[in-house]
Amino acid sequence: MESIPSLSDIKRAHQRISKIILETPVMTSNSIDEMTGCTVFFKCENFQKVGAFKMRGAANMILGFRPEERVNGFATHSSGNHAQAVALAAKLSGTKAYVVMPENSAEVKIKATKEYGAEVILCEANEKSRIKTCNEIIAKTGAIFVPPFDDYRVIAGQATVAKEFIEAEESLEVIMTPVGGGGLAAGTALAAKYLDPNIEVILGEPEKADDTYKSMKAGKIMPVKNPDTIADGLKVTVGERNFEIIQKEVKEVITVSEAEIINAMRIIWERMKIIVEPSCAVPFAALLKRKDEFAGKKVGIILTGGNVDLGNLPF
CATH class of the missing domain: 3.40.50.1100 (Rossmann fold)
Incomplete structure (x- = not known):
C-alpha cells in the first residue's frame, strides 16, 4: 500500500483480519464518569489476542x-x-x-x-x-x-480499532489514544475522519517521551531523546507516514507526567477491575489532567494493552 489508507482500505483490512482477531468490548464506569464529569467509554484492546491492539x-x-x-x-x-x-x-x-x-x-x-x-x-x-x-x-x-508502525498496511490494521469503536458507540464526540510510533494514533484519526468527521481525536503522550507533542509544535519530526518513562511502549519516535496523518487530522497532543500516568493506571485497575499497562493509561491521564475541557462530553478512550510485569508494578 503506497498511499494513505482510504475507508475502503480500512474496511478491507477489517474483513481480512476478522478471522484471527477479537472484536473487543466497550466498557464504562459510573465512578469514572463522576470523577471526570463526562461519559467515558473504554475500548478494551487489553483483551485482544496477545493482550494488545498490535x-x-x-x-x-x-x-x-x-x-x-x-x-x-x-x-x-x-x-x-x-x-x-x-x-x-x-x-x-x-x-x-x-x-x-x-x-x-x-x-x-x-x-x-x-x-x-x-x-x-x-x-x-x-x-x-x-x-x-x-x-x-x-x-x-x-x-x-513487518514494520512496527511506519507502514500504511499496519496503520490500516490499527484503524480497525476506532472503526469498531465508532460503530459500537455512535455518539462519541472525542476519541483519545496514546502516541508512540503513531500507528494507532494515525489509524484512529483516519477512521474518525471517514466515519464521523465531528469526532475530535486527541492524543496522550508522556512528558518524558514527548516527540509527537514537540513535532506538532515544530511542524516537523523532532526525534525523541533519552526517553525515560514508565510507558515503555511509547519510547519511540513517531513514524514519518504516521506523523503526516497525525499532523493533519489530530486536534491536540496532551503530555502527562510519570505520577499522572501511574495514578491513571491505578484508577483503571481499581475502578474498572481490569489490567492495563502504563502506556495504556496515558490518554486517561490526559483526560484527568484537563477534565474541565471535556465536561459533559462523550469521550472514547482506547485501552491499548494489558501486558504488565506483575512482579514490578508501580503501585
Whole structure:
C-alpha cells in the first residue's frame, strides 16, 4: 500500500483480519464518569489476542501476502507487544516469525513471544543493533520485514480499532489514544475522519517521551531523546507516514507526567477491575489532567494493552 489508507482500505483490512482477531468490548464506569464529569467509554484492546491492539496491524500486513509469498516467514524487531503480535499472526497464517528483541527486554515478553512460535534472537539494547540484526536475518532467511508502525498496511490494521469503536458507540464526540510510533494514533484519526468527521481525536503522550507533542509544535519530526518513562511502549519516535496523518487530522497532543500516568493506571485497575499497562493509561491521564475541557462530553478512550510485569508494578 503506497498511499494513505482510504475507508475502503480500512474496511478491507477489517474483513481480512476478522478471522484471527477479537472484536473487543466497550466498557464504562459510573465512578469514572463522576470523577471526570463526562461519559467515558473504554475500548478494551487489553483483551485482544496477545493482550494488545498490535495484533491488528501485524495481522493485516501478514495476511495481505498470498500463501506462496509467506513461505520464508516474517521478521521484525520489537521489545514488546509488536513482537508477540508478529509471532502469533505468522503462526496463525501458517508460517514462521523471526523476532529480534533487545537483551534487556522483559523476561515475560521474551517468553510469550517464544510461546507464540517465534524464533527469538536477542541483540544489544539499542536501535542500531536491533535494525542491523534484523537486516542480517532477513538477508539470511528471505523473511519479509513487518514494520512496527511506519507502514500504511499496519496503520490500516490499527484503524480497525476506532472503526469498531465508532460503530459500537455512535455518539462519541472525542476519541483519545496514546502516541508512540503513531500507528494507532494515525489509524484512529483516519477512521474518525471517514466515519464521523465531528469526532475530535486527541492524543496522550508522556512528558518524558514527548516527540509527537514537540513535532506538532515544530511542524516537523523532532526525534525523541533519552526517553525515560514508565510507558515503555511509547519510547519511540513517531513514524514519518504516521506523523503526516497525525499532523493533519489530530486536534491536540496532551503530555502527562510519570505520577499522572501511574495514578491513571491505578484508577483503571481499581475502578474498572481490569489490567492495563502504563502506556495504556496515558490518554486517561490526559483526560484527568484537563477534565474541565471535556465536561459533559462523550469521550472514547482506547485501552491499548494489558501486558504488565506483575512482579514490578508501580503501585
